[in-house]
Amino acid sequence: MTIYTTSDQDFVELSDGWELVVGLEVHVELATNTKLFSGSANRFGDEPNMNIDPVTLGLPGALPVLNRHAVELAMRVGLALNCTVQPSIFHRKNYFYPDLPKAYQISQYDQPLNIDGYLALPGGKLIGIERAHMEEDTGKSTHIGGAGGRIHGADHSLIDFNRAGVPLVEIVSRPDIRTAEEARQYVTELRGILLAIDASDAKMEEGSMRVDANVSVHRAGEPFGTRCEIKNVNSVRSLGRAIDYEARRQIDMRNAGEPILQQTRHWDENDGRTHTLRTKEDADDYRYFPEPDLVPIVPSPEWIASIRDALPLLPGARRLRLAAASGAAADAESVMVVVEREQDDYVLAVGAAGGDVARALVHVKEAYAEQGSSPAVPAVDLAGLTQLEVSGKLTATQAKQVLAELVANGGGDAAAIAAVRGFEAIDSSSLEPMVDAAIAAQPDAWAKFVAGDAKAVGAIVGAVMKASKGKADGKAVSAIVEARKAAAS
């Protein structure tokens, strides 16, 4: 049993003095052609037992031979998570289970490939990575004859070994996560990194990314509490729900004076609760020992450097780059969305074409909010549009209409479209007389506004818009009205 020691990370009080500590263990299936130790296919969704060979099935006499590409992907994961890549060996983890073909899992134990890294959440907080080690996946059991495919009450079970031997990296965070939201952010960010480096398709719903959460609670200033491990969390949303539920459950138990047992608990999506899977006993004895059928991995500095050099820019760095170019915050929703959709290069290209990056960012983000895709317009054309906007020649409403037409045409000259549509520029010198006329025409409204009734401004602005036939920029009009008010008071 592990008792964490208090770290100096910021705690968040949940309720009446209770604080939460979460560590995440994420298993990721690597995107190789073949398995970790043999040449049968690593492929999801095939008919059962179509990808089996003597090694996968653990047949007598079969021997493992390590997949170089799997090692390289695992090193990529480690380097993307700022880990140290070190010489490592495999161990055997011995336990009997029908979907574990050899009755031992080849895994890494005290000499893992990657150690001591971190992942930066979008807001900047660093979550420590203790290790990211390689291991082989197990087969899959299906329980027949019980209620809802549960193991309990089943008549018998069926085993498919297609998944057995698929290469995994297990990424173990330090217990640095303090809220369910941070846990969600961690997993989302990790998934973005894995996709960016082509290490995995990282699909939680297909099980190519599986998240277990170690959850404990303690009173402020006290040592960490006994942790429970939550399994069967199949989406980022469920992860947050499961952590919130489990924290509440532990707090309620502790408040009632009951001890927390070190358990593995199963998250049930349907009832929104965690249930005891098993209580960890001393009986868990995996008899780890060095795998004699494999030799050590000793990555040369040159090999590590070549993999590091080939890493793409990761999502965090891309967000910082986009934030710097646009003036938005690195964790602003627009920046998050655009980088997640890998449209930041497009937005930056708009800037490079002389456009306004901030305006382009908003357009692309809104396009995703509305239709789920980037505007299919050459960057230079979008650049032209943003230039008209920032120079005040188009209102936001007009710009949207021009953009819609650019999209419909697959590009074009924004200025020409604006001209055809009669989107004449109304500059502030033309607006000022119109504002003064509107004030003069509605003395009651003006008096209320000056007296502090903010809503009364609507009548003034509305009158200007009407007079300009909608061509006035609402923001510019409001600014002039505010200036008049300041002068009047």
Add this chain to the structure above:
Amino acid sequence: MPSLPSFPTVLNTAAAVRSGTRSALDVLDEHLARVTECETEIHAFNLVLADEARAAAAALDARIAAGDDPGPLAGVPIALKDNMCTQGIPTTCSSRILEGWRPPYTATAVDKVVAAGAIPIGKTNLDEFAMGSSTENSAFGPTRNPLDPSRVPGGSSGGSAAAVAAGFAPVSLGSDTGGSIRQPAALCGLVGVKPTYGLVSRYGLIAFASSLDQIGPFTHTVADSAAVLEVLAGHDPMDSTSIPQPPPSLTSVLDRGVDGLRIGRITDLPAGADADVTARVEAAFVALEKAGATIVDVTVPAFGYGLTAYYLVAPAEASSNLSRYDGVRFGMRVTAGTTAEMMAVTRTAGFGEEVKRRIMLGTYALSAGYYDAYYGKALKIRRMISDDFSRAYERCDVLITPASPTVAFEFGSKGDNPIAMYLCDTYTIPTNLAGHPGMSVPYGTGDHGLPVGVQILAPALGEQVMYQVAAELERSMA
């Protein structure tokens, strides 16, 4: 059993078949006739592959007729220890738990000898999962020593040794984890070789202790042994522990003699060898000195701890290697209400006493709280033994010891005490722990007129000098 005639050798047989003097089928039939005559008494085989062998021999004859090169082992019948996978042919490890299992693939070593023209004639008996030194632990009954059927052939490769000694085949393959080739070779009067770890692929060899197991040949002569090991040796990409470099030439070194070689005598060798055995070892030193070698006294202080280290390391690895026999994917199953119960009753019914004993010993040695005291310590002793050998080999080229402390013993003579049986491997085990090569060469007889084997040990990849010395010993007996 009648007194043993002089049997054909690998090299004579292959030469006759290659030159067309004899057909492979003719050679095979002669050996099968010998099997028919004596196998009932000896029980060397779990399975005789008469039909398959005839088909293979006929195919080989057709290839020779067509002018193809039939390979260096052309038409040589070969007996295979029944722990090497043979596609579609039952492979049992002499265990109930694998009875009836037909592997879907063939071991690399078997593929290699077949590609060289050898004809597999049968799968030979062994101590269950190669755990034993007498072949009494087979689930299918013991093998008898062809030189004296009241005695054991040694083990665990007892069936392979007996098959060659009885004239069923000029060569057989065994596996040696702690002496399982060299000790039965000594007890049956044969040349038996445990190559450097990694020289011969383990792919398809059903594991007993992965870091110790090696496949090697039993033959009547040193030259035969060299010829067969040249075929077996070489890198196999299917075995991560296979040495990635070309194997040494062996047949070319046999005539070099030992002039100028330094032969090491281990002065602190553990006691326990019978006087008739040590007398023959002394005779070997004398013969080698006479042939021009220098005898050098060396010490290998950790040698005596080998037995303990071995009986912790090997059962530990075995406890894990044998976990796959769980009744889920292949082999036997005893039905039960739950999977956990099914696994337990299947394994309890499928494994014999010695296997279960070693599984439990190994499980214990690895379990939480005992790892450091047993397994972890054994790994350190392994290092000490290896280092001690390295120091000794700075002063000599090979070491000479007895292969077995005794000549062939009678059935049941080791009683129920496992340790008494384990002591049979005192002189062979340390080499396996170090990963070095070793071989047993028949060197005259001891008590009851039974053969004595002299063991030659060499450093890693020292096969050439080992065979050089073996050839000289053989010549000195002629």
Add this chain to the structure above:
Amino acid sequence: MVKVARLSRLALGPGDAERYLSQLSGMLEHFADIDALDLDGVEPMTQPLPLVNVFRDDVLRPSLDRDEVLAAAPASEDGRFRVPPMIGES
């Protein structure tokens, strides 16, 4: 002994625990010769060869034939291996 047998997935019959215990104790007693050794600073030797970085290329090889493999299994159903209920697994 009971724990060791459980970890080994072996069922002990009447008298088995005592017999195995006495045999294993006898062996461990014999193995006590190493207790006196000073092994501090000795590097454990897990493999006889100093090989490192042995890899295979990520190249597909054919699968075994499912029907043949399942035909050799103790029990199968629907293209999969069949086992009794998995209650009580740990």
